[in-house]
Amino acid sequence: MVRAAQIAVCTLNQWAMDFDGNFRRILQSIxxxxxxxxTYRSGPELEISGYSCEDHFYESDTLLHSWQVLASLLKSSICEDILIDVGMPVMYKNVTYNCRVAFLNRKVLLIRPKMHLCEDGNYRERRWFSPWTKEKTVEDYFLPKVIAEITNQITVPFGDGVIATKDTCIGFEICEELWNPSSKHISMSLDAVEIISNGSGSYFELRKANVTVDLVKSASFKSGGCYMFSNLRGCDGARVYFNGGSSITLNGKILNRGKQFSLEEVEVVIATIDVDDIRSYRNSIRSRSHLAAKSDPYPRIHVDFYLTSERFYEHSLNKLLHLTDEDTDNSLILYHSPEEEILLAPACWLWDYxxxxxxxGFFLPLSGGVDSASTACIVYSMCCMVVESIEAGDMQALIDIRKIVGRQDYIPTDPKQLCNTILVTCYMATENSSVETKLRASSLASELGTHHESIVIDSAISAILAIFSQxxxxxxxxxxKGGSPRENLALQNLQARTRMVISYLFAQLMLWAQGRPGGLLVLGSSNVDEALRGYFTKYDCSSADLxxxxxIAKNDLRRFLKYFRVKYNISSIDDILKAPPTAELEPLDNQQLHQLDETDMGMTYNELGIFGRIRKQYYAGPYSMFCKLVHVWHHIHPREVANKVKHFYRCYAINRHKMTILTPSCHAETYSPDDNRFDxxxxLYNHTWKWQFQAIDKKELQLSKEKFTPKIKNASERLSSTTRFLPVSPVDTTELKHI
Known part of the structure; x- marks a missing residue:
């Protein structure tokens, strides 16, 4: 028999609350x-409203406008003779649900609410939505007037049902339901649901690209069937970057998959499947068939419509016959290295913002160090992607860049020229700055093509000090020079905060000085490890727009710069990587650096990364962290491990208040301390940790008396392999410097 169907999943760059733009992108994908x-198109999660509406989901306006967008889709001739499902919020019996709405030829077929909500990472879905808990149950939903007038329907099924066309059966999962241990695709597959559609809002995180691929392959391999995964793309108004990767998988093999990182607003991934392949595959798994024979049925909504057609069969058969498993995986599943992910994800996030x-454009204080250099390189990467997109015919990117620069005839010719147009960098020197850092900043700016300035800000600092002295x-x-620790700290912070004030002044007026409209977004450059430790001045030049x-961790940034240096042949990065990290806020010693970051912090960046992962990913307090590390760092005395853990947690507690004002950044590391969404x-902590530190002391004394004989030889394997044999620096047990 001929049962081939052509189906599509969509990657859309939606924007929370942008109902007009979201509607246009949905319609374009259709x-x-x-x-x-x-014959069947599916899209990402909450594509009508945008995913990150958050507390806007409490507003009746958000629900109303979502229905209005659906009404516009139902009326459009583009949506005729194709089965479509879209994501939107729906209120039923005074409860708001995250739903898929399926429709065909001006008829709503089913409203399927999400049954497992996501509550970890940056997700807080239960704040706005409730899960549908009535398994395999549908109820009557009374359509709003704006929809009923189009469809001539009074009620439609609402709940955990499936759609039965004349030739196959379609069921739904929504994002988290794929990740949940009790995934619905299992019970649906046992009830002969052959196509399972998942509208998702899965965001980017370093080194996690394989997770979704493994899940969809596993789901369709174990249960058989076609799994359609549609994901969002881009920055829709929050701190995450949705990284696309929409795919169509059949019986464990990926047939087609979209890009992860792209400026393309609408991407449609199409594949042809043979429904008989699903049936034969499932029937060959005998244990599955025995379970299916006794499974409870889902409510079926019957539709007078064929998904399959003979015209798709030859294409489907030829593709399957000529593709091996290795061909399919290697050609469609591209895993970027962490360095490439850093190159691409924040750049895409910046572009959307x-x-x-x-x-x-952007204004960046460029210090000549790893952090600000990485930020500048990410902007350059964004410029590369914009130029490539325009050269590939992306008219939306061209329209957007012309709007940004204020010229309707503007066409970027190369990334360096574009970087010069939209990125202003500035080295802000004080009497404590070295010649070397100034040269490193100007050399990098020259190679990247930024509009670069070097200024001296001592007069501004002196003016502020004069007010205090008056x-x-x-x-x-x-x-x-004989000052107290309080004086020393205040003078350091004054320099840092003055740079922030000057940054915003230049950002607001540089384009005015150039005769161009608009202003610049101020970019900060403080990494995730410094945030975790609190090693930055509150409201200094790390306080920015973005x-x-x-x-991103310091070590990841160093690896990224090494990759960037080779990829774009930026030789000035060599000197930046060789230079020791320094804030340059204290006087130079015979024109030589006196202040080094790792000495100031009393811990290395390697150690900070370990502390961050154990605290966040392993859910450890001070005592648990000590118990883990004492078996990993078995080459040093338990007392030294105890001192390091205490020092970290003391600094963390004293500086935790700084996390409330962190500049919005693109989420990347799994141990981010961002107070606003993720952590x-x-x-406000008791920074003495008296009870916890006493527990550490007691355990340390016990281990020392036992002469510290390691009892767990392979304990280090419980942590990331990167934590095993890292150098450990001496601990400075003095209080934190940068408050």
Whole structure:
């Protein structure tokens, strides 16, 4: 028999609350699918409203406008003769659900609410939605008037049902239901649901690209069937980047898959499947067949419509016959290295923010160190992607860049030229700055093509100090000149905060000075490890509009710069990587650096990464962290391990308040301390940790008396392999420096 169907999943770059733009992108995806002969199109999670509406989901307006968009889709001739499901919020019996709405030829077929909500990472779905708990049950939903007038329907099925066409059966999972241990695709497959559609809002995280691929392959391999995975793309208004990767998988083999990182707003992934392949595959798994024979049925909504057609059969058969398993996986599953992920994800996130904020570019304080250099390189990567997209014919990218630069005839010719147009970098020197850092900053700016300035800000700092001295009749001094620790710290912070004020002044007026409209977005460059440790001044130049690297670890940034240096032949990066990290806020010693970051912090960046992962990923407090590390760092005395853990947690507690004002950044590392979304812990601690530290002391004494004979030889394998044999620096047990 001939049972081939052409189906499509969509990757859309939606924007929370942008109902007009979201509607246009949905309609464009349907048009592309229909032109390709597709009979069933599915899209990402909450594509009508946008995923990150958050507390807007409480507003009746959000529900109303979602229905209005659906009404516009139902009325459009583009949506005729193609089965479509879209994602939107729906209120039923005064409860709001995250739903898929399936429709065909101006008839709503089914409203399927999400049954397992996501509550981890950056997700807080139960704040706005409730899960549908009535398994294999549908009830009557009374359609709003705006829809009923189009469909001539009073009620439609609402709940855990499936759609039975004349030739196959379609069921639904929504995002988290694929990840849940009790995934619905298992019970649906046992009840002969052959196509399972998942509208998802899965965001980017470093080194996690394989997770979704493994899940969809496993789901369709174990249960048989076709799994359609549609995912969002881009920054829709929050701190995450949705990374696409929509795919169609058949019986454990990926037939087609979309890109992860792209500026393309609408991407439609199409594949042809043979329904008989599903039936034969399932029937050959005898244990599955025995379970299916006694499975409870799902409510079926019967539809007078064929998904399959003879015109698709030859294409489907030829593709399957000429593709091996190795061909399918290698050609469609591209896993980027972490360095490539850093190159691409924050760049895409920046692009969405820039073009949707109606600003004219970026302003970046460029210090000549790894962090600000990484930020500049990410902007350059964004410029590369914009130029490549325009050269490939992406008209939306061209429209957007012309709006950004304020010229309707503008066409970027190369990334360096575009970088010069939209990125202003500035080295802000003080008497404590070295010649070397200034040269490193100017050399990198020259190679990237940024509009670069070097200024001296000592006069501004002196003016502020004069105000203080006028009132107090006192003049604070650095520690190196006889000042107290309080004076030393205040003088360091004054320099850092002055740079922030100057950054915003330049960002607001640089384009005015150039005769261009608009302003610049200020970019910060503080990494995730410094945030975790609190090693930055509150409201200094790390306080910005956006921080592309705020979710990335220092060691990952160093690896990224090495990759970037080779990829784009930027030789100035060599000197940046060789230079020791320094804030340059204290006086130079005979024109030589005196202040080094790792010495200041009392811990290395390697150690910070370990502390961060154990605290967040292994859910460890001070005592648990000590118990884990004492068996990993078995080459040092337990007392030294105890001192390191105590020092970290003391610094963490004193500086946790800084997490409440972190500049928004693109989420990347799994141990981010971002207080706003990802890491919900209090910001006022008893920094003595008296009870916890006493427990550590007791355990350390016990281990020392036993002469510390390691009892768990392979304990290090419980942690990331990167934590095993890292160097450990001496601990400075003094209180935190940068408050």
């Amino acid at each position: 048009q592309i699918a229909k032109d390709a002969g597709v 820039l073009r949707r904020s109606c600003q004219g 009132i107090t009749k006192l003049k604070p001094n650095f520690k190196a 921080n592309p690297i705020g979710g 919900h812990r209090q910001f």
